[in-house]
Amino acid sequence: MADKTDKAGVLERWISQARKGYFEMLLLARLQAGRAYGYQIVASLKQVPGFENLAEGTVYPVLTRMKNDGLVTAEWVAEDSGAPRKYYTTTQFGADVLAEMKAIWAAMSAALDAQEVTS
Amino acid sequence: MTDTLTFSTPEARSVWQDFQRRLDWANRDLDAADRADIGAEAATHIRDAMEGLSEGDELSRLQAAIASYGALPAAPPAWRRPVAIITHYGSILALGVVGVFVLIFLHMAVMEVLNAQAVGLWHFASGDWALSYEAQPDANEVLGPWFIPAILSLCALASALLYALWRFAVAPDGPVSGWMKD
Numbered sequence: 001m002a003d004k005t006d007k008a009g010v011l012e013r014w015i016s017q018a019r020k021g022y023f024e025m026l027l028l029a030r031l032q033a034g035r036a037y038g039y040q041i042v043a044s045l046k047q048v049p050g051f052e053n054l055a056e057g058t059v060y061p062v063l064t065r066m067k068n069d070g071l072v073t074a075e076w077v078a079e080d081s082g083a084p085r086k087y088y089t090t091t092q093f094g095a096d097v098l099a100e101m102k103a104i105w106a107a108m109s110a111a112l113d114a115q116e117v118t119s
Numbered sequence: 120m121t122d123t124l125t126f127s128t129p130e131a132r133s134v135w136q137d138f139q140r141r142l143d144w145a146n147r148d149l150d151a152a153d154r155a156d157i158g159a160e161a162a163t164h165i166r167d168a169m170e171g172l173s174e175g176d177e178l179s180r181l182q183a184a185i186a187s188y189g190a191l192p193a194a195p196p197a198w199r200r201p202v203a204i205i206t207h208y209g210s211i212l213a214l215g216v217v218g219v220f221v222l223i224f225l226h227m228a229v230m231e232v233l234n235a236q237a238v239g240l241w242h243f244a245s246g247d248w249a250l251s252y253e254a255q256p257d258a259n260e261v262l263g264p265w266f267i268p269a270i271l272s273l274c275a276l277a278s279a280l281l282y283a284l285w286r287f288a289v290a291p292d293g294p295v296s297g298w299m300k301d
Contacts, residue, residue: 038160039167055189056164060157061146068153086160 019050023062024071025105026051028090028098031072037085038063063088071097124162131178138165138185144194147301164188195301203298210288210295214281221277224270227252231266239266 030036030044041063042056066072071094078084090098126132142161146154168184175183230252231238239260241249249255262269288295 038164042164055187056168057142057161057188057191060160060164061149064149064153064157074156083163083166085163086156 015050022105024066025098025101027059027062027066028071028094028101031088031090032095032098035087035089037087039085041088066094070094124166126181127177131181134178134181134185135165138188138191140194141191144301145191161188195298199298200301203295203301206288207295207299210284214285214289217277217281221274221281224250224274224277228267228270228274231270235266239263240269 026045026048027041030041036044038059039056042054042059045051045054045059063072063074067074067088070091072088072090074086074088076084076086124135126135138161139158142158143154146157149157165181165184165188168187169177169180172180172183174180227238227250234252237254238252239250240262241251241255241258242261243249243255243258249258254260260266285293287293290296
């Protein structure tokens with residue numbers, strides 16, 4: 001049985017699990033707003049509560065997996081100012097998956113609210 | 120796409136090369152193309168991160184950018200894989216050779232029951248020793264009735280050691296098999 005002093009630890013563990021759960025959804029949402037390269041995506045994610053201390057390198061294996069799953073496409077683009085950058089864009093499949101994810105998210109939120117009303 | 124990051128000091132180059140080794144090791148489960156792509160992306164990411172840092176020299180900005188990238192596991196030393204391969208195949212050879220001896224010793228234990236006067240551990244007057252199926256001239260059999268318990272104990276000990284060796288160096292889910300894939 002966790003006592004009050006364990007609250008921070010319990011929350012930290014839950015947040016860590018939850019973060020993994022909606023990481024891909026956040027990435028898809030960011031890319032649906034417009035194509036972006038890795039550093040831009042990381043900068044956007046760091047604005048999201050809970051992701052302020054994101055280890056920046058964790059984004060790339062996830063983006064690679066999403067690319068292999070057909071959720072995003074990636075393209076190296078030569079920049080005028082310097083070295084080329086790899087830009088990511090959502091595919092139609094990725095947009096459909098994001099819409100489903102948002103629907104599930106909304107349903108979960110509604111179910112949570114309903115629990116609070118009935119209890 | 121190739122990595123185009125260059126540094127002006129040997130210290131920074133060394134830190135960067137260590138980072139690249141760790142990154143490649145961290146992504147070892149990906150195929151070669153994806154690993155190369157992530158390596159090139161990391162280079163552009165570190166460059167962007169360093170450009171965003173206004174203070175400090177090249178080395179300190181590189182170290183800060185790498186720290187923000189996140190902790191990466193240390194890559195194993197370069198010698199580990201070849202040593203693992205030698206250990207793996209050497210162990211298979213040892214399992215075969217020692218296994219044959221265990222079978223011979225078990226056979227001797229059976230033969231001791233059938234021919235106790237001949238089978239045994241013989242000690243020669245010259246000081247030499249011999250395990251033999253036949254009685255040896257000018258030699259004394261030293262184990263007598265203890266031959267079977269002694270040789271079965273030896274077989275049990277050898278079998279246990281062989282099993283441990285198999286688990287460590289040969290089994291597909293053992294550590295040496297894992298190191299061979301590094």
